[in-house]
Amino acid sequence: MSEFKQEMIRYPASRITEIGKALSGDLRVRILEALGDKPMSVSQLAEALGVTQPTITVNVQMLELAGLIVSATGANREKICSVTCKSILLELPVKPGDGLHRMEEIHMPIGMYSRCTIQPTCGMAGKDGAIIGSIDDPRVFYMPDRIEASLLWFSGTGSIEYYFANSLPPGVPLDELQLRAELCSEAPSFQMAWPSDITLYINDLPVGTFRSPGDFGDRKGKLTPDRWFHGTEYGALTEWKVTAGGSYINGVRAAETTLADLDLKYLEPILIRFEVSTEAEYQGGLNLFGSGFGDYPQDIVLSFVRSIER
Structure with a gap:
């Protein structure tokens, strides 16, 4: 199994929309599923999920921006992706402005x-x-x-x-x-x-x-x-x-x-x-x-x- 960097990540209300967008695509959810077992390269993800490498790259970037996965350069200079946590906690807004960035x-x-x-x-x-x-x-x-x-x-x-x-x-x-x-x-x-x-x-x-x-x-x-x-x-x-x-x-x-x-x-x-x-x-x-x-x-x-x- 993949070693999670954190057991849980807590996200403030200001990041709800960002996280929601990252998780709204079926392919991005499947990428998280694939990485739940072990880190994988972009080419391995493309082969495992049956899509092209450019498509994987775009969706990986969205997950990276949301902080749900991280990437490192492998031995062959290929991008190796892994998940950052096992679960997330989203804080709900409770007053006007909570859902906005500073x-x-x-x-x-x-x-x-x-x-x-x-x-x-x-x-x-x-x-x-x-x-x-x-x-x-x-x-x-x-x-x-x-x-x-x-x-x-x-x-x-x-x-x-x-x-x-x-x-x-x-x-x-x-x-x-x-x-x-x-x-x-x-x-x-x-x-x-x-x-x-x-x-x-x-x-x-x-x-x-x-x-x-x-x-x-x-x-x-x-x-x-x-x-x-x-x-x-x-x-x-x-x-x-x-x-x-x-x-x-x-x-x-x-x-x-x-x-x-x-x-x-x-x-x-x-x-x-x-x-x-x-x-x-x-x-x-x-x-x-x-x-x-x-x-x-x-x-x-x-x-x-x-x-x-x-």
Whole structure:
């Protein structure tokens, strides 16, 4: 018989959904059955269960993420899987928020904006580095292909807006609302010294202005496709945060807007807007990066950091 690392694993209410998904597939249950007798390699599991190795690999990964099995590299560099425990204990939620993680995140593709106000130079590119539509044609920003964008840009002044759902149900207190995005200024080709004042608004309230120092193109972006050769390569990963006491950019106080001011409601969307204002000191445009461009493998991330009892 397989030696269990633990007799029982206890899971908090915040992991019920994750564990439930891991156990909801018949094949994943059969994998646990097979591993209950002894550790097995991926190829052995595939042979024993009559499915392909890629299928086994995907399902093993789900069980690993849930902590139900662990894997190690065998003598022939093959993945050897084993179960972690004999039984599990799931704690049920007893009050609002118990079933949530400390931080709930929503990842928004940059092409899923709801409204924009832009002017040439402007444009969008997909993950492969190909231009979407035509460069410097604002109409492209309202074409269906925009959903595939991994980079978008506009020069001068302008704005782009996104709607996010509220992840926290009524009665669950919120400590912080955070937004992370990779961005920089927009200059012809690129200019390392090309400042732009980019303000984030949440529900039409300013939560801080990030002064981008330039449009970065002095090196290849870590994720930027090889076929991309239009100057801009990467941005600065920037975090805005709103708390009960005010707003911050990268940890530095930036505005007086508080969580209470945002007036968040469960059934109403949260409006996020990036704007280079006509009143800004530096009107140097905006480049916004998605998960396939720049230095960071992410789109726009809105995080809800909830309060926990101490």
